[in-house]
Amino acid sequence: MNTFVCTVLFIVIKLFGLLKIKGKTNKPSNHRYVVTCSHTSWIDCIMLAIAVYPTPVHFMAKKELFNRSFSRKFMESVKAFPVNRENPGPSALKIPLKILKNNKCVGIFPSGTRTSEDVPLKRGAVTIAMKAKAPLLPAVYKGPTKFKQILKGEKAVVIFGTPIDFEKELQSVKKEHLIESGVNLLEARMKQLQL
Numbered sequence: 001m002n003t004f005v006c007t008v009l010f011i012v013i014k015l016f017g018l019l020k021i022k023g024k025t026n027k028p029s030n031h032r033y034v035v036t037c038s039h040t041s042w043i044d045c046i047m048l049a050i051a052v053y054p055t056p057v058h059f060m061a062k063k064e065l066f067n068r069s070f071s072r073k074f075m076e077s078v079k080a081f082p083v084n085r086e087n088p089g090p091s092a093l094k095i096p097l098k099i100l101k102n103n104k105c106v107g108i109f110p111s112g113t114r115t116s117e118d119v120p121l122k123r124g125a126v127t128i129a130m131k132a133k134a135p136l137l138p139a140v141y142k143g144p145t146k147f148k149q150i151l152k153g154e155k156a157v158v159i160f161g162t163p164i165d166f167e168k169e170l171q172s173v174k175k176e177h178l179i180e181s182g183v184n185l186l187e188a189r190m191k192q193l194q195l
Contacts, residue, residue: 023160
């Protein structure tokens with residue numbers, strides 16, 4: 001997310017105590033990691049970006065959000081990049097891998113869409129973290145899903161889990177099962193955080 005926008009939002013949200021962050025010490029000390037989060041509304045994107053502040057997050061977003069001039073400019077201003085969810089091409093890997101190579105943070109919502117239901121996670125976040133040899137920071141969001149709820153003073157919570165180092169944690173897994181095992185591990189960590 002754009003540093004200026006994030007700084008202003010951080011000050012406002014902090015001033016009114018609208019966000020509680022749990023597991024802050026789990027955030028990697030450098031900027032080079034993939035952060036994943038549950039996704040129920042556009043508000044969790046903002047709260048997640050605030051929770052990892054001052055590290056800027058480069059969010060993976062569906063390409064439809066870049067179709068209109070205004071929304072495209074907004075998405076670009078918050079450092080988001082497009083991906084075709086129906087038919088992901090090479091750029092779905094190339095762009096985030098380049099971001100990570102430049103020691104920056106990539107944000108991915110592994111459910112692939114906004115949902116309040118328990119859905120299987122997509123493989124993208126795990127694949128990218130493994131290929132980049134970057135830690136994957138699982139997180140969950142709990143709280144308001146509508147702007148009016150925030151205006152009424154409803155509090156939000158972002159909970160960070162222990163970063164996953166796939167090279168260490170999946171050493172005994174056969175190569176052909178690595179991605180599947182990684183997704184299962186991420187899913188288990190995110191479910192633990194929901195409790």
